[in-house]
Amino acid sequence: MEKVMVPGNVVLMDLLIYWILSMIVIFVIDRYARWRLGGAKELGYLVLRIPRFITMIVVSSVTVGFYFVFWLGHKEISYATETFLGIPYFAMWVFFLVCVFRRIRAEKARRL
Numbered sequence: 001m002e003k004v005m006v007p008g009n010v011v012l013m014d015l016l017i018y019w020i021l022s023m024i025v026i027f028v029i030d031r032y033a034r035w036r037l038g039g040a041k042e043l044g045y046l047v048l049r050i051p052r053f054i055t056m057i058v059v060s061s062v063t064v065g066f067y068f069v070f071w072l073g074h075k076e077i078s079y080a081t082e083t084f085l086g087i088p089y090f091a092m093w094v095f096f097l098v099c100v101f102r103r104i105r106a107e108k109a110r111r112l
Contacts, residue, residue, distance in 0.1 A: 004079040008070045011082060015070075018089045019063040025093050026055055033100045037107055044107040051099040055092045062088045 030052060037045040066085065070077075 005076045006079050006082045008075045008077075011070050011077060011085070012067060014082065014085060015063050015066050018086055019059060022059045022089045022093065023056070026052065026059075026096060029093075029096055029100055033104065036104050044103055044110075048100060048103055051096055055096040059089060059092050 030048070033048055034040055034045055037048075039045065
């Protein structure tokens with residue numbers, strides 16, 4: 001059985017799409033948190049700056065790291081391997097979403 005190979009420029013385009021989609025998801029989750037926690041000046045919302053910063057740094061670092069790996073080294077990878085490139089991005093979405101929901105639940109409990 002022959003492996004289907006994906007050229008490096010397609011992988012680089014996928015990484016760009018993952019990064020843009022990640023920034024949009026982080027932005028939407030952040031706006032939801034701002035709305036649920038009462039505004040940008042509330043302490044509960046300000047606490048989320050660190051998880052948001054960590055999420056954006058990790059997503060950007062993974063993108064730059066993969067970019068250099070495919071730009072400098074590997075010119076093509078198998079299609080099966082390419083499907084796993086989205087895992088770090090998805091993990092960071094889940095991390096930030098969990099942080100937001102935990103903060104919202106904590107603020108609700110504090111207000112009661």
